[in-house]
Amino acid sequence: MRIFLTGATGFIGSFLVTELINAGHHVVGLSRSGAGAEALSRAGAEVCRGDVNNLHGLRAATEAADGVIHAAFNHDFSNLKQNSEDDRKVIETLGQVLAGSDRPLLITSGTGLVRSKIGAPAVETDDYITSAEFPRAACEEAADALIAKGGRIMVMRLPQVHDTRRFGRITQHIQLARQHGRVVYVGEGKNRLPAVHVSDAARLYRLVLENGHAGSRYNAVGEEGVALRDIAEVIGAKLNLPVESIQPEEAPAYFGWLANLATIDLAASSAMTRQLLGWVPTGPDLLTDLRNMD
Numbered sequence: 531m532r533i534f535l536t537g538a539t540g541f542i543g544s545f546l547v548t549e550l551i552n553a554g555h556h557v558v559g560l561s562r563s564g565a566g567a568e569a570l571s572r573a574g575a576e577v578c579r580g581d582v583n584n585l586h587g588l589r590a591a592t593e594a595a596d597g598v599i600h601a602a603f604n605h606d607f608s609n610l611k612q613n614s615e616d617d618r619k620v621i622e623t624l625g626q627v628l629a630g631s632d633r634p635l636l637i638t639s640g641t642g643l644v645r646s647k648i649g650a651p652a653v654e655t656d657d658y659i660t661s662a663e664f665p666r667a668a669c670e671e672a673a674d675a676l677i678a679k680g681g682r683i684m685v686m687r688l689p690q691v692h693d694t695r696r697f698g699r700i701t702q703h704i705q706l707a708r709q710h711g712r713v714v715y716v717g718e719g720k721n722r723l724p725a726v727h728v729s730d731a732a733r734l735y736r737l738v739l740e741n742g743h744a745g746s747r748y749n750a751v752g753e754e755g756v757a758l759r760d761i762a763e764v765i766g767a768k769l770n771l772p773v774e775s776i777q778p779e780e781a782p783a784y785f786g787w788l789a790n791l792a793t794i795d796l797a798a799s800s801a802m803t804r805q806l807l808g809w810v811p812t813g814p815d816l817l818t819d820l821r822n823m824d
């Protein structure tokens with residue numbers, strides 16, 4: 531298949547390019563920089579120069595593709611609402627080009643946007659929160675709007691994606707620890723984050739693209755939940771900083787915009803995803819990568 535990939539030069543995208551090419555696909559990767567274009571060429575991908583918010587360029591690249599994976603997102607959380615609405619427009623544009631065909635569009639979301647109604651780890655069929663509650667959910671709303679029109683739309687929900695260099699949200703915890711000179715967790719620190727190694731996430735993207743069902747959500751979860759206290763203790767040992775428990779009312783002063791997320795349990799399951807696609811994560815776990823972080 532000729533696959534158009536946004537976010538091709540990013541953390542996950544760079545692994546995904548290799549995964550897709552090794553499986554025999556022709557990858558057309560979007561890059562806005564010369565350095566990114568050179569990296570894509572070295573990896574064996576075709577380069578599409580441009581920015582993800584150039585909707586005209588997206589239309590042209592999508593028209594020539596057999597399938598699209600949208601893995602790009604601007605993670606500047608100081609402007610999250612605008613970035614999320616820009617992402618909604620990108621998804622709408624990609625879906626409009628693919629409408630009326632069986633060509634797949636795989637959209638990237640997050641397990642953190644989903645809430646279990648029974649207190650158990652979130653599953654693929656659980657409902658997502660609205661963009662009014664958290665702006666990033668605009669991607670889920672855009673996906674449902676396209677699904678309602680009959681497109682072959684699928685959603686990949688990511689947890690904390692990691693290797694020894696990148697850790698998603700946990701990178702913020704590391705930066706806060708350095709800033710404050712201590713590592714903290716809230717209360718008993720039993721609330722959890724799900725996680726997956728980046729190589730396992732890339733493989734699941736490919737499996738969903740090749741075999742996923744229209745309208746379905748897939749959870750790229752390698753570990754259902756890693757306790758925040760365990761994460762804090764590993765960070766503290768690695769940075770040689772004290773590790774402390776704080777009360778919920780103290781969280782805003784330490785965590786800032788992360789305060790609410792630092793107090794809730796976000797565990798998620800991938801049991802359905804594994805059963806449907808035969809996906810078995812094999813990469814290192816989160817705490818192992820944290821202990822070996824670069």
